[in-house]
Amino acid sequence: MNVPVASRLPGVGTTIFTVMSELARRHGAFNLSQGVPDFDPPAALVERVVHHVRGKANQYPPMAGVLRLREVIAVDLLRRYGRQASPADEITITVGGTEGLSAAILATVGPGDEVIVFDPAYDSYEPIVTLAGGVTLHVPLLRPDFAPDWDRVRSAFSERTRLVIVNTPHNPSGRCLTSRDLDTLAEILRPTRALVLSDEVYEHMVYDGLRHVSVAAHPELGQRSFVVSSFGKTLHVTGWKVGYCVAAPALTAELRKVHQFLTFTVASPLQEALADYLESERHAIDGLAAFYQARRDRLVTLLAGSRLHCLPVAATYFQLVDYSAIADEADLDFSRRLVQEHGVATIPMSPFSQRPVPGERLVRLCFAKEDSVLEAAARRLAAL
Ligand code: PMP
């Protein structure tokens, strides 16, 4: 007998990233869909993992994370952004950025609370708000440059607004919030009890001389925010799922109440290895922006003569392309056809949006790929 299961997430299926990567595998396609780097992590980092697995780091580490790793993060936050964060009670190591996001939402959102997100948004936010019993309000980002519409944010507020989720640099558009954006958000929040959850997992991939402006360093917002980052993107270790969350002590205390029962802690040899590596290579991450900017430029050059139009991309390892000169079909159909008939997997835009913009014809390409892959995939795309 089948016991009926009342789904807590009836509208949720398998994520588009998993679906497209699976289609890529099935069709032997070049996979420019899921954000997975082709590159190996630094050899010295891998060596430290082996060292710690063979040594003594195989039991539970502290619930909040290995202290040395939190200390390295604190030094980096101060050096980059001027944010002073106490490793003891303002930094928590999480299972990827994903757990930090989930723990922050579960720690703050209750039944009937409202959460504002920007559309398009990364897919993990809303389901957790729903599980918490909250209601997600989607505020569309303005076209063509995906800037926030602060007037609409202001009017989306009610006395039930508990959280505003921002993502800078933004997946999938690559847009970064400016200090002016953050000042406006701070001004909107001033008379409210709402908090901010800032997803900054692409903080180190910002191009053309632009600088990442972290919510953690904003004089007002920094005190009412959870700021989430991840080592996955930064050190080519997305499969390790090690991230962290920075928040003022009272917020961190609430986050840790959830974290200790969601996962309790994070794989100890990975944390020890990251601490060793980042202690000895303080500037390891500084070259990442140049590394990825060159790949973005390579892809844009390769597509220059094609009928795909590359949108300006300031950050992340994603390139949005407009395919309206090629086809008028919906993005899900187009990306499916692309992988099946032309052997290139991409991510359609609409799964990021509650209400896709009518007539928008965009798909996302991940350029965290070897030159040979970018070249071969671009050759197929240019032939469309
Ligand atoms: N936020 C955004 C915007 C992302 O694109 C991703 C996916 N890579 C995550 C969070 C999740 O990060 P992690 O893999 O470290 O959990």
Ligand code: GLN
């Ligand atoms: N963040 C990755 C992307 O945007 C995917 C992560 C996942 O597969 N869940 O491609």
